[in-house]
Amino acid sequence: MSLWVDKHRPNLLNKLDYHKDQATHLKKLVHGGDFPHLLVYGPSGAGKKTRIMCLLRELYGSGVEKLRIEQHHFTTPSNKKLEISTISSNYHIEVNPSDVGNNDRVVIQELIKNVAQVNQLETSCQKDFKVVVLTEVDRLTKDAQHALRRTMEKYMATCRIILCCNSTSKVIPAIQSRCLGVRVAAPAVEEICKILQNVCKKEGLTLPTELAERIAKKSNRNLRRALLTCEACKVQQYPFSGDQDITEPDWELYLRETAALIVQQQTPKRLLEVRGRLYELLTHCIPPDIIMKGLVQELISNCDGELKIEVVQSAAYYEHRLQMGQKAIYHLEAFVAKFMAIYKRFLEDGIADLF
Amino acid sequence: MNYGDRQNNKKKYLTMQAFLKGGSTFSKNKEKTAPTTSKDAKDLKETKKHIPWVEKYRPRCVDDVAHQEEVVSVLKKSLEGEDLPNLLFYGPPGTGKTSTILAASRELFGADLVKQRVLELNASDERGIDVVRKKVKNFSQLTASGTRPNGKPCPPFKIVILDESDSMTRPAQAALRRTMEKQTKTTRFCLICNYVSRIIEPIASRCAKFRFMPLSVKTLGDRLKMICEKENIQCSEEAMTALIDTSGGDMRKAITYLQSASRLKVDEEITKTDIFEIAGVILDEVIDQLIKACHSDSYEKLGTCVKDIICDGHSAMQLITQLHDKIVQMEELDDKQKSIICEKLAIVDKCLMDGADEFLQIMALTGVMMQQICHEQK
Numbered sequence: 186m187s188l189w190v191d192k193h194r195p196n197l198l199n200k201l202d203y204h205k206d207q208a209t210h211l212k213k214l215v216h217g218g219d220f221p222h223l224l225v226y227g228p229s230g231a232g233k234k235t236r237i238m239c240l241l242r243e244l245y246g247s248g249v250e251k252l253r254i255e256q257h258h259f260t261t262p263s264n265k266k267l268e269i270s271t272i273s274s275n276y277h278i279e280v281n282p283s284d285v286g287n288n289d290r291v292v293i294q295e296l297i298k299n300v301a302q303v304n305q306l307e308t309s310c311q312k313d314f315k316v317v318v319l320t321e322v323d324r325l326t327k328d329a330q331h332a333l334r335r336t337m338e339k340y341m342a343t344c345r346i347i348l349c350c351n352s353t354s355k356v357i358p359a360i361q362s363r364c365l366g367v368r369v370a371a372p373a374v375e376e377i378c379k380i381l382q383n384v385c386k387k388e389g390l391t392l393p394t395e396l397a398e399r400i401a402k403k404s405n406r407n408l409r410r411a412l413l414t415c416e417a418c419k420v421q422q423y424p425f426s427g428d429q430d431i432t433e434p435d436w437e438l439y440l441r442e443t444a445a446l447i448v449q450q451q452t453p454k455r456l457l458e459v460r461g462r463l464y465e466l467l468t469h470c471i472p473p474d475i476i477m478k479g480l481v482q483e484l485i486s487n488c489d490g491e492l493k494i495e496v497v498q499s500a501a502y503y504e505h506r507l508q509m510g511q512k513a514i515y516h517l518e519a520f521v522a523k524f525m526a527i528y529k530r531f532l533e534d535g536i537a538d539l540f
Numbered sequence: 541m542n543y544g545d546r547q548n549n550k551k552k553y554l555t556m557q558a559f560l561k562g563g564s565t566f567s568k569n570k571e572k573t574a575p576t577t578s579k580d581a582k583d584l585k586e587t588k589k590h591i592p593w594v595e596k597y598r599p600r601c602v603d604d605v606a607h608q609e610e611v612v613s614v615l616k617k618s619l620e621g622e623d624l625p626n627l628l629f630y631g632p633p634g635t636g637k638t639s640t641i642l643a644a645s646r647e648l649f650g651a652d653l654v655k656q657r658v659l660e661l662n663a664s665d666e667r668g669i670d671v672v673r674k675k676v677k678n679f680s681q682l683t684a685s686g687t688r689p690n691g692k693p694c695p696p697f698k699i700v701i702l703d704e705s706d707s708m709t710r711p712a713q714a715a716l717r718r719t720m721e722k723q724t725k726t727t728r729f730c731l732i733c734n735y736v737s738r739i740i741e742p743i744a745s746r747c748a749k750f751r752f753m754p755l756s757v758k759t760l761g762d763r764l765k766m767i768c769e770k771e772n773i774q775c776s777e778e779a780m781t782a783l784i785d786t787s788g789g790d791m792r793k794a795i796t797y798l799q800s801a802s803r804l805k806v807d808e809e810i811t812k813t814d815i816f817e818i819a820g821v822i823l824d825e826v827i828d829q830l831i832k833a834c835h836s837d838s839y840e841k842l843g844t845c846v847k848d849i850i851c852d853g854h855s856a857m858q859l860i861t862q863l864h865d866k867i868v869q870m871e872e873l874d875d876k877q878k879s880i881i882c883e884k885l886a887i888v889d890k891c892l893m894d895g896a897d898e899f900l901q902i903m904a905l906t907g908v909m910m911q912q913i914c915h916e917q918k
């Protein structure tokens with residue numbers, strides 16, 4: 186049994202539930218049987234991947250839905266062995282080169298170039314090119330991006346590339362210049378409500394409007410998350426009630442508690458304690474930038490006006506260093522220490538003002 | 541133009557002078573470019589109809605390259621038989637660097653000989669030290685005669701094109717330097733990059749440097765109009781201006797946008813809004829709303845506004861570019877305030893490039909704006 190997110194994923198451009206204009210545009214774009222390289226960007230859970238699959242389906246027909254998983258092996262110039270898996274059909278191949286970390290350039294040089302060069306499309310197919318879908322392009326190293334540049338131009342006759350990422354800021358200008366950007370905005374809260382209602386109807390369930398709205402609001406406009414939450418709610422209690430508890434992931438609760446600890450006390454001892462908790466989160470694979478943002482949100486709700494700006498400034502500062510540095514824990518801890526200092530000074534000033 | 545630029549130009553001018561004067565090393569021959577054009581027609585037919593316009597309208601001969609007069613004149617001299625220096629092309633994407641050298645090689649050697657005489661290594665090839673040592677060396681050691689198989693003369697050297705050299709490591713560049721020194725007789729090198737600072741000085745100083753400028757409004761306009769005519773599409777004057785503005789002097793971008801827009805509007809005129817949408821320009825209303833939130837002196841309001849912009853998928857880079865234009869024009873801010881904000885903007889720009897979180901960075905920037913607007917006395 187598959188999850189609702191997969192089970193009710195639309196597979197045709199004109200079945201997409203929101204951004205219908207854009208879907209029509211995409212349809213027109215592939216209508217001529219051809220399109221430029223695309224750079225599809227938008228926040229996670231906004232439905233980028235679904236849109237891309239619909240596009241491919243429009244282009245090649247249902248054949249693209251016959252997927253197979255393959256393993257590829259490479260050796261880097263320094264003789265390191267790499268393995269990466271791809272998902273492909275007869276018409277397209279999808280790969281996430283950042284799976285191999287800093288060696289992603291080799292994947293681009295070997296795999297992508299090969300696929301682009303060799304035209305293995307069946308003759309029965311009308312199209313004279315195939316499609317390479319690269320996901321998480323914003324995590325590609327600069328080297329790997331450079332390696333894509335000329336490949337994108339040279340083999341244009343036999344291959345189109347669809348790049349998929351959350352933010353275009355990390356995509357080098359030379360790559361952006363070679364693509365048509367397609368922005369996929371996250372669905373609005375009302376749109377999410379409607380989709381939740383629809384999915385429940387298909388499942389033969391009735392979803393009270395109130396609950397749908399609460400789930401949608403809680404999801405931060407992330408459709409995937411909303412659907413998963415909704416399904417979890419169903420498991421917890423059915424028939425639904427408008428005011429039932431919405432299950433939250435454990436780690437979010439844990440993070441909130443951590444923030445509370447920081448606000449409670451600003452001492453080296455507490456810092457050590459917090460460090461342990463941050464480690465715990467990191468070892469559970471919660472991405473450091475998510476931890477940072479979660480902390481900021483909680484901490485700031487405990488601060489006064491101008492203090493908020495100061496806190497967000499230092500969060501931005503340490504998060505940047507986190508991205509540049511090697512170990513996330515250092516920077517998370519540094520931020521917490523900084524916050525403690527700011528907050529303590531604020532409290533002391535407040536007390537001084539009283540006298 | 542700043543002082544450094546002028547110095548550079550002067551230096552470039554001198555190098556150019558030196559070699560423009562240099563005697564010709566092979567007989568002057570004006571083989572006309574007519575054969576290439578007829579070949580082009582065949583090329584196009586063979587690759588069927590699905591050829592994107594960027595490739596379809598890639599300059600085929602040096603004369604086709606628009607706006608880069610300086611380099612074109614040098615290359616034309618070499619087509620007429622003069623010697624060619626080592627070249628270093630640099631400039632932003634889509635300004636014709638790759639096209640120029642490819643077109644020049646084709647014209648210098650003719651379509652048949654080009655494969656033997658020109659080695660193109662780009663970032664999609666492995667270019668570590670070993671490759672530079674072995675592959676480039678082996679290639680450049682082969683002697684090259686001054687005639688083509690059909691008896692016509694051609695330059696007695698080979699060309700190694702190192703495209704996208706930005707991504708070559710320093711050790712690999714150092715290895716290249718030795719090879720360049722040794723092979724001056726038989727080989728010319730052409731390095732291409734976006735940022736000239738990525739090329740080590742010993743190499744840069746051995747090349748005639750050419751800066752590829754973002755294309756001018758007129759050049760872009762002329763070429764786009766030419767394409768519109770050939771492809772038989774209608775594009776309003778307004779849309780044309782929008783196209784030129786949003787491309788920022790990048791011809792490749794402009795052409796891609798035009799082709800995409802033409803798909804959306806079959807048999808209809810392309811409008812300004814189509815172009816803005818395709819180019820990912822953020823609507824003025826959105827920016828205004830953000831600026832209004834900065835006036836509210838409420839962190840929560842600002843936070844909600846920024847979150848919405850990010851959820852809408854707008855690129856943070858695009859946002860700060862457009863925000864910058866607004867800030868500079870805001871009358872309520874004095875120069876000092878503007879410079880404080882712009883300094884922060886520069887920091888944020890760098891952080892975003894490094895991959896920092898967009899929400900936090902934009903909050904940091906707009907936070908400074910809010911402070912300046914609501915709390916600083918003028």
Ligand SMILES: Nc1ncnc2c1ncn2[C@@H]1O[C@H](COP(=O)(O)OP(=O)(O)OP(=O)(O)O)[C@@H](O)[C@H]1O
Pocket residue numbers: 334359362593594595597598599604605606607608631632633634635636637638639640733734755763791792793795
């Ligand atoms: N000066 C120019 N004259 C005519 N067409 C141009 C010019 N510059 C760019 N173009 C168009 O843009 C396309 C890309 O140009 P080209 O590949 O030469 O860019 P580039 O400078 O090598 O960019 P990058 O730095 O991204 O590699 C060409 O196919 C052509 O259609």
Ligand SMILES: [Mg+2]
Pocket residue numbers: 637638639703
């Ligand atoms: Mg190029």
